[in-house]
Amino acid sequence: MKRFETDAIVLTTCDYGESDRLVTFHSAACGKLRGIAKGARRSKKRFANVFEPSSLVRVQCREKNSFTWIEGCTLTQAYLPMRSDIEKWAYAALFSEIVLGMVPEGEPLAASFFLHKETLQRLERDKDPQHVLLLALLRFQSLMGYMAALDECEICRRALKTSPKWFWHPARGKLICADHFYPDRSYIALDTGTLALIQYMRTIPLEKTWRLRMRQEMKAPLLGGLLDWFRYQTRREIQSVKVIEQILPSWGISSSIVGSAPVRHAPLQNECRYRTL
Numbered sequence: 001m002k003r004f005e006t007d008a009i010v011l012t013t014c015d016y017g018e019s020d021r022l023v024t025f026h027s028a029a030c031g032k033l034r035g036i037a038k039g040a041r042r043s044k045k046r047f048a049n050v051f052e053p054s055s056l057v058r059v060q061c062r063e064k065n066s067f068t069w070i071e072g073c074t075l076t077q078a079y080l081p082m083r084s085d086i087e088k089w090a091y092a093a094l095f096s097e098i099v100l101g102m103v104p105e106g107e108p109l110a111a112s113f114f115l116h117k118e119t120l121q122r123l124e125r126d127k128d129p130q131h132v133l134l135l136a137l138l139r140f141q142s143l144m145g146y147m148a149a150l151d152e153c154e155i156c157r158r159a160l161k162t163s164p165k166w167f168w169h170p171a172r173g174k175l176i177c178a179d180h181f182y183p184d185r186s187y188i189a190l191d192t193g194t195l196a197l198i199q200y201m202r203t204i205p206l207e208k209t210w211r212l213r214m215r216q217e218m219k220a221p222l223l224g225g226l227l228d229w230f231r232y233q234t235r236r237e238i239q240s241v242k243v244i245e246q247i248l249p250s251w252g253i254s255s256s257i258v259g260s261a262p263v264r265h266a267p268l269q270n271e272c273r274y275r276t277l
Ligand SMILES: [Zn+2]
Pocket: 153, 154, 155, 156, 157, 158, 176, 177, 178, 179, 180
């Protein structure tokens, strides 16, 4: 029997058996973590208000008979101002859904937990929550090892600075120059400045990421591409997007399902270093 304690963000919760709850967390100590809170539905006192999605908690667990049992859980941050803003709340749910689909269970990846925590804090206070979501997803894609170098044309090896216009396929991690582009909806047209900004983002600490500003007209195509990347990797639709489309008619993020073998790139050096924090 092993006992441990970790900071974690609540991802999902559902009923389990007659009186328990099954809770999935994004934890600092062991990636995605699923645990059973015994009697949580019967006793309101023991786990009062701690299993709300996107809450930051401190959770005490015990492993026994191949199950993880939640022995205690205390609320660290409920992000109440964010919950009262429907757009921010929807983006927090979308980011959680992507974490749920991509972060492996039982593998420590503290950097993804800290990114999630920072994303919630930034969503709470930033005036442009869609931009926060975009930066968070770009950082997350890089952190999970799915972002290519983006420094040259994959076909002719032309360097980034030698052309003003580029085409990026987020799901396949492919970047091609205008000379080698053929009409294909799954590519996103990007300018050299935006690509250089994405490159730069990967060399700076997380706390400086939020200062980066993308060109307004690049935000929607980039976000659409990143959502396609997730759909492609997990082969599933994003439920939060359906909710966002209902509550925010101006959302306007188009998407296209793309098909080809997934490519996972080796994480860059700074991301490896970041993983050990
Ligand atoms: Zn080329």
